[in-house]
Amino acid sequence: MPVEKVMKRDGRIVPFDKERIKWAIQRAMLEVGVRDEKLLNKVVRRVVRRVNELYDGQTPHIENIQDIVELELMRAGLFDVAKAYILYRKKKAEIREEKKKILNKDRLDEIDKRFSINALRVLASRYLIKNEKGEIVESPRELFERVAVLSVIPDLLYDERVFDKEGNHEQDLGRVEEYLRTIDEYDGKLSIGRFKLNKYHFERLLRLYRELAEKGQMKVPIDDVIKMLENGAFDHYEDEVEEYLRLMTGQVFMPNTPALINSGRPLGMLSACFVVPIEDDMESIMKAAHDVAMIQKMGGGTGINFSKLRPEGDFVGTTAGAASGPVSFMHLIDAVSDVIKQGGVRRGANMGILEVWHPDIEKFIHAKEKNVGTNVLSNFNISVGIWADFWEALREGKRYPLINPRTGERAKEIDPKSLFEELAFMAWAKADPGVVFFDVINKRNVLEPAKGEKIRATNPCGEEPLYDYESCNLASINLAKFVKYDENGEPYFDWDEYAYVIQKVAKYLDNAIDVNKFPLPEIDRNTKLTRRIGVGMMGLADALFKLGIAYNSKEGYDFMRKATEYLTFYAYKYSVEAAKKRGPFPLYEESKYKDGELPVEGFYHREIWNLPWDELAEEIKKFGVRNGMVTTCPPTGSVSMIADTSSGIEPIFALVYKKSVTVGEFYYVDPVFESELKKRGLYSDEILKKISDNYGSVQGLEEIPEEVQRVFVTSMDIHWLDHILAQANIQLWLTDSASKTINMPNDATVEDVKAAYLLAYKLGCKGITVYRDGSLSVQVYSVEGEKKQRVKAKPSDYAVEKLKAVVEAEPWLSKFINVEAILNGTNGKEKTESMGLTFSVPHVTAPKPQAHEHPHHTEPSDVPEEKIKELLGIAYCPVCYEQDGELVELKMESGCATCPRCGWSKCVIS
Incomplete structure (x- = not known):
């Protein structure tokens, strides 16, 4: 038998x-x-x-x-x-x-x-939840269950048996307050099918009920809702909880870090991204410091535009003294972030922005340069906000006026070329500042008439441009999970399943707005006016590996565009359906959506459509849309590690790298690459060592077939031109922005950085973060040429074609973009060598790190060994060092210093 x-x-x-x-x-x-x-x-x-x-x-x-x-x-x-x-x-x-x-x-x-x-x-x-002794008392299943249960609570209150969109009902809200006072009694007493609600789930249900009842949208008293829960009237929503549980535990999508930590727990804040306003008076400045503290203690990151603050040395009427300027107040916010340790090892994350016309712009660009070896603005990423008039001055060779924000008058005029040079130099030397292109961000901004102004700030990693006191909650879909295999073992991408999951994730994020415990009432109010969500992607590199497509190829860019087009189209599809049942976002009528406009550049290029966008625009005009913005590509450091996939939209950092643990050393191998080696009979310890010693790359290794070298590329195997093209192709279809690092080799030049800025701008990126390999740490060489030379990345044919097309279309760009020199690798090399910007010292061992900040630029000199040690230490992961006693160097990923091993990041989202 x-x-x-x-x-x-x-x-x-x-x-x-x-x-x-x-x-x-x-x-x-x-x-x-x-x-x-x-x-x-x-x-x-x-x-x-x-x-x-x-x-x-x-x-x-x-x-x-x-x-x-x-x-x-x-x-x-x-x-x-x-x-x-x-x-x-x-x-x-x-x-x-x-x-x-x-x-x-x-x-x-x-x-x-x-x-x-x-x-x-x-x-x-x-x-995972720990007890007071630091012992884990929660399983992964329990974590994902508390997240899934919370995400379905709004479905109960939007059920047509209890909800009326038109809103004309009065309820006794005193009963809600009574339940809130006795909330402990309901801990684990109510359930959705087999899933129990803890007291924090129940609290969010009560507060959402109260909010909807205040609008007159609750048809039945709260007592009836609770009776329905007790009688199993909502038990069919168990399937919805199960589905979210399946998608998360199947590693198909992951919410941003604050949602995983705080869902169904006391803090209750699910958003990662915030923008805080700051006006030119002490009351506003101190309010901003307070707001940052409130947001960061709950696990969020903040963006602040300091451009309204009067410049250093300017007149202060109340004291007849001199103003200390924006940079000094950045130090204040930095100090606030410093004392609010998030989760013990996660520092406060801020984006500090100063617009290019501000009189203190040069001080701002150099703000992280001073005080070698100390923690200057360690909790800040900084970016220069650039508008079209600056590029115009650069093009025309005109002087550029700097304006005092207090008076609106010209403070002085500068040479835009010199400022551009300084900006590019600091990015070259230290990966900071980045740049934000505000004219591109606002070009398709459908919310401008509703808000009455342009967007002037972003979250810490730059992928989420936000209005004052807006927040955004994000989640990333694992593209690698949609690569399937036909009966012949040939890979294909399941676009239909992808479309289904996008809509589920959009719903998850929309629901999260309703059960989110916001850190400030202003954020609660402003977030709900636009109901912005950020459906994003991760696992792009692994998906391309599985499909046999090179990241830096025309096929790769075609795939990126299509994946992002689907992302935005189907996020909107959910949002239209939700608007029909629950109502559009409150500012919809004052936005440009009702005129058929969309905040998506690709919508205006019909020749690249794969989907019926005109039909979608008509549906939005007819029914409205639930969410003011729907898609973004955030960094996913630890979130992608939980999903066992490649990070965000980045290529992978290394195919193989050596890991040291207490019992010895072993090689960590990218899982998709490992299965490819085994399939081809190439897997062995010898080949892993060779790849690891080759910077984790297979380029130039004779044992590796050409086809494998073509497809399995790492971030440093890809030319910086191709990195920009990847970001530009993805940006085309996003409503918001993308967090991406433009990787450059160590010998890249300031001229390369300037060319990258202009190309990113002309190709429609909303901002750019350039990272020159090694600029997070001081390069220390004991013997010249001791390390094997890395195979130099070459631009793809597609990238060469695009580069030439951009410069031919606007000949003035050739003053800053030397096409031939970029292509033959000599761009600005003589200039950099003559600057003498590197130095050699005897080999030293790095000590235990004291901080997690970029090092600071040093002129060539006899630098004391202790100073070198200090500089070296600050480029290493604070978590992995503590865990294994081994130094793990941070890398730049999605615009943030990130640990390749544990996912620790300066960005709170990931």
């Missing part, structure tokens, strides 16, 4: 699945380079036959079946395969034990098993 069931290690009884046996044997065969489908099927048949003979309809344990597999492999003479299978079993057993240790559990459940050790470490270090 055939065996139908099998007992798992956790005692569960599940169906006997011979495909799982086949997969395990095939994996072992590939490990030793055996590719024989007939032989594989023959061994599987023998295993199944032996299981049926020995157990005759009974239920064997999984270990019994694995013993039979080992035996049958040896009987078939496949001793190497049997050995690989035994080692795999042993490794799996070790992984299980390691996971138990990380999670503080005796037994793993199915969800624990889905996540890699790396993912579980990240969850354990930052996200």
Whole structure:
């Protein structure tokens, strides 16, 4: 009698699945380079036959079946395969034990098993609830359940049995207050099907009820809603909770970090991005410091535009003294952030912006340069806000006026070329400041008439331009999960499933606005006026690897454009449906949406459409739209690690890198790349070492086939021109912006940075962050040429074509963009060498880091060894050092200093 069931290690009884046996044997065969489908099927048949003979309809344990597999492999003479299978079993057993240790559990459940050790470490270090002794008291399943339950609470109150969009009902809100006073009594007493509501879920339900009832939209009293919950009237929403649970635990999408930490917990804040206003008076400045403190203690990051503050030395009427200027007040905010440690290791994150016309713009550009080795503005990313008039002055070679914001009068005139040079130099030297193109941000800004002004600030990583006191909650969809394989094993992208998930994630984020516990009443009010959401992407690099498409190729850019077009189109699709049932965002009638305009550049280029945008625009005109903005591409440091995928829209940092742990060293290999090596019979410790020693890249390695070198590219294998093109192609279809690093090699020049700025601007990017390899740390060489030279990245043919087209269209650009020199790698090289901007010192060992800040520019000199140590230390991850006693150098990713191992980032979103 055939065996139908099998007992798992956790005692569960599940169906006997011979495909799982086949997969395990095939994996072992590939490990030793055996590719024989007939032989594989023959061994599987023998295993199944032996299981049926020995157990005759009974239920064997999984270990019994694995013993039979080992035996049958040896009987078939496949001793190497049997050995690989035994080692795999042993490794799996070790992984299980390691996971138990990380999670503080005796037994793993199915969800624990889905996540890699790396993912579980990240969850354990930052996200899972701990008791007062620091012991983990929450499982990954429980974490994702509390997130999923909270996200479905608005569905109950928007149910047509209790909700009326038109709003003409009066309810006794005193009863809501009574429930809020006795909230502890309801902890775990109410449920949506099998999912219990804790007291924080219940509190958010009560507060949303009160908000909707105040608008007259609740048809029934709160007592009736609670009775319905008790009687199971809302139990069919259990399926919706299950679906969000499936999507998160299946690593298909992840909300931003604050949502994972705070959902169903006391703080309750789900948003990551905020903008705080600051006016030119002390009361406003101190209010801004207070607001930043309130936001950051709950885990958010803030953006502030300091341009309204009078310049340093300007007249102060109340004291007849001199103003200290915007940069001094940035230090005030920085100090506030410093004392508010978020989660112990996450520092406060700010974006400081000064507009290019401000008289203190030069001081601002150099704000992070002073005081070598100290923590100057360590909690700030800084960006210069540029408007069209600056580019016009640069083009015409005219002097550029700097305006005193207090008087509106010219303070002085400067040479725009010199300022541009200074800006590019500091970005070259220190990866700060970045630039924000405010004219591009506001070009398609459909909210401008409703808000009465232009957008003038962004969140800390620059991907979310926001109005004063607006916030945005974000989530990222894992593109790699939609790569499927047909019957011939050929990969394809499942666009239909992707469209479905986009709409589910848009709904998740829209619901999150309703159950969000905002840090300030002004933020609550302004966020709900526009109901901005940010559906984003991650896993782009892994998806392209799986599809066999090079990131830096025309096919790669076509895929990026289409993926982003779908993202925005289907986020809007949900938003229109939600507007029909729940009403559009409150400022809709005053926006340009009703005139058929969309805040999406791609909408105005019909020739590149893959989807019926004209129909969508008509639907928005007819029914309205629930969310003022819908898509963005944020950084996803630790969130993508939880999802076991590549970060955001970035290429991967390294295909292979060496990891040191207490028991020794091993190589971390990108999972998609690892399976490709095994499929081709190339996997070995020797090849991993070679790749690791080659900066984690396969470029120039003769053992690696050309096709693999073409597809499996890392961030430094891609020319900076191609990085800009990737950002520009993705930007085309986003309503908001994209967080992306433009990687440049160590020998890139200031001229390259200037060219990158102009190209990014002309190609429609909303901002740009350039990172020259090594500029986060001081380059220390003991012997020239000791390290192997990296294979130089070349621009793709597509990038060359675009570069030439941009310069030909506007010949004045050739004053700043030397096409030939960029293409042959000599752009500005002589100039940089003559500046003498690098220095050599004896090799030193970096000490334990004291901070996590960019180093500061030093002129060539005899720098004391202690100073070098100090400079070196500040480029390393504060978390990994503490965990393993090993220095892990930070890298620049999505515009933020990020740890490649644990996902620690200066940005709070990820």
